Amino acid sequence: MRRIGCLGLLIGVVAVAALFWAARDWSGAGPSNKPVTLVVPQGASLARAAATLEEQGAIRSAWRFRGYARVFGSGTPIKTGEYEIPAGASAADILALLESGKVRQRLVPVPEGYPSVLVHDALMRAEGLTGTVAVPREGSVLPDSYAYQLGDTRAAVLGRMQKAMRDYLAAAWKKRKPGIAVTTPDQAIVLASIVEKETGKPSERRTVAAVYSNRLKRGMPLQADPTVIYPITKGRPLGRRILRSELQARNGYNTYASAGLPIGPIANPGRASIDAVLDPAASSALYFVADGTGGHVFADTLDQHNANVRKWYAIRRARGEM
Numbered sequence: 115m116r117r118i119g120c121l122g123l124l125i126g127v128v129a130v131a132a133l134f135w136a137a138r139d140w141s142g143a144g145p146s147n148k149p150v151t152l153v154v155p156q157g158a159s160l161a162r163a164a165a166t167l168e169e170q171g172a173i174r175s176a177w178r179f180r181g182y183a184r185v186f187g188s189g190t191p192i193k194t195g196e197y198e199i200p201a202g203a204s205a206a207d208i209l210a211l212l213e214s215g216k217v218r219q220r221l222v223p224v225p226e227g228y229p230s231v232l233v234h235d236a237l238m239r240a241e242g243l244t245g246t247v248a249v250p251r252e253g254s255v256l257p258d259s260y261a262y263q264l265g266d267t268r269a270a271v272l273g274r275m276q277k278a279m280r281d282y283l284a285a286a287w288k289k290r291k292p293g294i295a296v297t298t299p300d301q302a303i304v305l306a307s308i309v310e311k312e313t314g315k316p317s318e319r320r321t322v323a324a325v326y327s328n329r330l331k332r333g334m335p336l337q338a339d340p341t342v343i344y345p346i347t348k349g350r351p352l353g354r355r356i357l358r359s360e361l362q363a364r365n366g367y368n369t370y371a372s373a374g375l376p377i378g379p380i381a382n383p384g385r386a387s388i389d390a391v392l393d394p395a396a397s398s399a400l401y402f403v404a405d406g407t408g409g410h411v412f413a414d415t416l417d418q419h420n421a422n423v424r425k426w427y428a429i430r431r432a433r434g435e436m
Contacts, residue, residue: 139182145172167208179209227310244265253307253383291393307383309322320394342368398414401413
């Protein structure tokens with residue numbers, strides 16, 4: 115009887131030790147010394163995922179991983195998607211991640227004022243997207259960062275970008291200030307694209323919008339340099355000074371050669387520029403010029419503006435720029 119008791123005790127000690135070792139193996143640091151990307155396709159089993167994890171060095175043993183999952187896991191099915199597994203992640207953490215569905219977020223960034231040719235470039239170079247798209251209509255995309263998953267189509271992501279613009283513009287238009295210079299949402303996007311490209315400091319945005327709104331109401335040419343550049347480069351950097359011949363060109367966009375709005379947007383304006391056009395500052399300013407700090411100085415009259423221009427030229431001469 116004493117021998118049987120000792121044997122039982124020994125078996126118990128071994129079982130506890132084995133369970134303790136298994137728990138440490140399950141929750142301790144994993145073997146990978148660098149992050150691992152795992153793609154779980156639609157309908158993939160835990161066994162398939164475990165085999166891939168072992169091949170990539172994220173876990174030590176696929177069969178032990180599956181066994182531990184049965185003992186220690188919650189039983190929740192793993193979810194489809196692309197996962198970024200941190201270096202040294204434990205088997206327990208890996209299973210929890212696969213069960214959580216917290217897939218890797220890839221982003222296509224669209225900064226405020228991006229022209230559509232650059233939106234197209236961003237979509238086409240986004241790793242993991244599939245298919246192709248044409249250059250979107252200018253002004254149809256709302257600047258933001260758009261999340262996608264591996265295997266999503268470029269057309270689907272672009273569709274979300276354009277829906278975001280439609281939805282935001284519709285909501286903003288309903289809250290527009292009475293008496294503004296634009297009479298349709300399309301006109302608002304055209305003017306907002308100019309304001310976006312001409313705003314040096316965010317704090318000036320509504321005043322810049324006021325200047326162009328005042329000019330529109332008076333029938334004055336907007337005289338916005340970006341409208342001269344747009345038909346030449348479609349929004350890409352010009353890389354040189356504007357030529358006199360380009361200032362005189364009549365092409366539907368050049369607001370030096372013609373009064374009123376251009377025939378279309380010159381960029382994709384952000385929310386703040388749309389809002390500024392729909393609620394410009396209470397200002398009678400008709401002119402502005404750079405002030406040397408990245409912003410502008412505004413003027414109500416041409417005489418005031420000419421004086422401000424002379425000050426700006428003096429700043430540029432002091433900098434050796436003229």
